[in-house]
Amino acid sequence: MRRFFYHLALFSLALISLTPFAWLVCATFKSKDDFFAYTFLPWNQPGRWTLSNYRFLFQHYPFAGWLINSVFVSCAQTVIVVTLSSLAGFALAKYEFRFKKSLLIVMLTTMLIPYQVMLPSMQLMMYRLGWINSYAAIILPGAVSVFGIFLFMQAMKLVPDELLHAGRVDGCSEFRLWWEIALPIVRPMIGAYTLLNFMANWNSFLWPQIILQNERKYTLPIGLTNMMSLPEFQTPYGVLMAGTLLSILPVVILFFIMQRDFIAGLASGAVKG
Amino acid sequence: MIRQKLWALQSRYAPYFFVSPFIALFSVFMVYPLCRSLVLSLYKAASPRSMKFVGLDNYRFLLRDWAFRGAVINTFYFAIVFMSLQIPLSLALAVALNGRRVYGRMFLRFAFFSSHLVGNVFVAIIFSMMLTPRHGLINKAIGAVFPFIGTETQWTAKPLLAMPAIVMASLWLSVGYGMIYFLAALQGVDRELYDAAEMDGAGRWDRFRHVTLPGLKPVLRFLVLVGLIGAFQLFELPFVLFGQTAGPAGYGSTIVMYLYFMGFDAGDAGFASAVGWVLVLIILLISLLQLRGLRAGRDD
Known part of the structure; x- marks a missing residue:
């Protein structure tokens, strides 16, 4: 009996935690008049359910463009940051070279500094470079991840030196050692970091909000926020919710594909750190 | 002979080669903006072209x-x-x-x-x-x-x-x-x-x-x-x-x-x-x- 109530309590909590999702999905299928009239959906009147919000979203807003922009920026940034961080992490874990210590110290110092302090000076720099409204202003600074390098450095310390040595004897270049020996060994970490980084980029708002000023160039968070701040009568709530649902969906799908790596990676990072 | 030399070079300079793209981006998009923002905090900037040195006035005003x-x-x-x-x-x-x-x-x-x-x-x-x-x-x-x-x-x-x-x-x-x-x-x-x-x-x-x-x-x-x-x-x-x-x-x-x-x-x-x-x-x-x-x- 006690175990029954224990589970009842747990599952009710889980249900509460999932309710906003259910509400969001329902909200996208309600017409303007039904939006607040029904808490979830007019269940017994399926005739009132509608796809008009989705149609409106794609016809009256450059939503498809925002989606493509978001996919492009997030993918480009993720590929670059994973490549650069794993290369630098490999070098720091497996080689001795000059200035290595000083480099590590400088990197560590910047890790505790919140990036917001650089926003004004970065904006001035992008202004000088003529990169306002350009994705380079988002992708290139985003390719610098001290956190990512430390993650890869820790993971690649576990690559056995004997294996690298054997590769050298067989005539592998140092670059191929990274690509063919080190990377496959840290594969689970790559999965976790890729997802984590993609999510952060997909959702990032503050810096793109400063850089992207042309509506056609917006990414999803910027586009939706601006949709929301239009006067009430211009953006029907159902349309805004449809846009929100479509913005969340890609991350959720990606998470389902990679969830094993992700949760393992998340947890191992904390337990070791 | 030349091949051997090249081979020795690539193994010797590999780590520098691996960290150099990161260091380049890190200097331009992290170290420089950080230093610049420290200097900038001593200025009053109405636009990118008109800046006036005000010392610690910004901090004084904040308090x-x-x-x-x-x-x-x-x-x-x-x-x-x-x-x-x-x-x-x-x-x-x-x-x-x-x-x-x-x-x-x-x-x-x-x-x-x-x-x-x-x-x-x-x-x-x-x-x-x-x-x-x-x-x-x-x-x-x-x-x-x-x-x-x-x-x-x-x-x-x-x-x-x-x-x-x-x-x-x-x-x-x-x-x-x-x-x-x-x-x-x-x-x-x-x-x-x-x-x-x-x-x-x-x-x-x-x-x-x-x-x-x-x-x-x-x-x-x-x-x-x-x-x-x-x-x-x-x-x-x-x-x-x-x-x-x-x-x-x-x-x-x-x-x-x-x-x-x-x-x-x-x-x-x-x-x-x-x-x-x-x-x-x-x-x-x-x-x-x-x-x-x-x-x-x-x-x-």
């Missing part, structure tokens, strides 16, 4: 500005309330899910964690609808459970309710996330320790206090540090929820929001940089306090 003081108080208030709710709730969920015979653990874990997949901006948009007076889901639920409160609560228009609304949204976003970390740590606690404690006649609470909690210490510290640093950078949730304003009577303002308004609405990059360096100072102080706590913790 006296009531709007900045309000933003700092709000941010501290959020950080303290949020952390003191998130940590116990995450821990409680993790302990509940870690029981020996819990059915549907995978589902439960996903149900609690899934909200973390939603970005801050999207959470703010969803909550702005759910917090609507009378019709919003949250107010309807409150009206149903506590009829004496009713459904008319103006979450985003009443100054004293501004931060509680943000705390609520943040909790939905991050309790499950904390739970995942605690669960991983709980699974690392040695089962034999529990059995030994049970043999010694330790009760349920004693076992939790003397076996579980010490095993959770590293994760606890990690979550507190990361959570506090994140809390002091609070921006998206209030900014979007309050329609790109500082909230009712400025009660939804945070340090980063103040920085944004000063730097990109009022357009003074110098003053905004000074705000940024105050934020740096606060976060460094918190990290230092945490590190000292870490060292003190190791001694006992």
Whole structure:
């Protein structure tokens, strides 16, 4: 009996935690008049359910463009940051070279500094470079991840030196050692970091909000926020919710594909750190 | 002969080659903007072309500005309330899910964690609808459970309710996330320790206090540090929820929001940089306090 109530309590909590999702999905299928009239959906009147919000979203807003922009920026940034961080992490874990210590110290110092302090000076720099409204202003600074390098450095310390040595004897270049020996060994970490980084980029708002000023160039968070701040009568709530649902969906799908790596990676990072 | 030489070169300079793209980007997009912003904080910048050296005036003004003081108080208030709710709730969920015979653990874990997949901006948009007076889901639920409160609560228009609304949204976003970390740590606690404690006649609470909690210490510290640093950078949730304003009577303002308004609405990059360096100072102080706590913790 006690175990029954224990589970009842747990599952009710889980249900509460999932309710906003259910509400969001329902909200996208309600017409303007039904939006607040029904808490979830007019269940017994399926005739009132509608796809008009989705149609409106794609016809009256450059939503498809925002989606493509978001996919492009997030993918480009993720590929670059994973490549650069794993290369630098490999070098720091497996080689001795000059200035290595000083480099590590400088990197560590910047890790505790919140990036917001650089926003004004970065904006001035992008202004000088003529990169306002350009994705380079988002992708290139985003390719610098001290956190990512430390993650890869820790993971690649576990690559056995004997294996690298054997590769050298067989005539592998140092670059191929990274690509063919080190990377496959840290594969689970790559999965976790890729997802984590993609999510952060997909959702990032503050810096793109400063850089992207042309509506056609917006990414999803910027586009939706601006949709929301239009006067009430211009953006029907159902349309805004449809846009929100479509913005969340890609991350959720990606998470389902990679969830094993992700949760393992998340947890191992904390337990070791 | 030449081939051999080239081969020797590539193996000798490989590490420099591997770190050089990172170092180039790191210098241009991290080291330089940081130094530049320190210099910039001593200037008054009406536009990129007209800058005036003002020394420490920006900082002096900050200390006296009531709007900045309000933003700092709000941010501290959020950080303290949020952390003191998130940590116990995450821990409680993790302990509940870690029981020996819990059915549907995978589902439960996903149900609690899934909200973390939603970005801050999207959470703010969803909550702005759910917090609507009378019709919003949250107010309807409150009206149903506590009829004496009713459904008319103006979450985003009443100054004293501004931060509680943000705390609520943040909790939905991050309790499950904390739970995942605690669960991983709980699974690392040695089962034999529990059995030994049970043999010694330790009760349920004693076992939790003397076996579980010490095993959770590293994760606890990690979550507190990361959570506090994140809390002091609070921006998206209030900014979007309050329609790109500082909230009712400025009660939804945070340090980063103040920085944004000063730097990109009022357009003074110098003053905004000074705000940024105050934020740096606060976060460094918190990290230092945490590190000292870490060292003190190791001694006992």
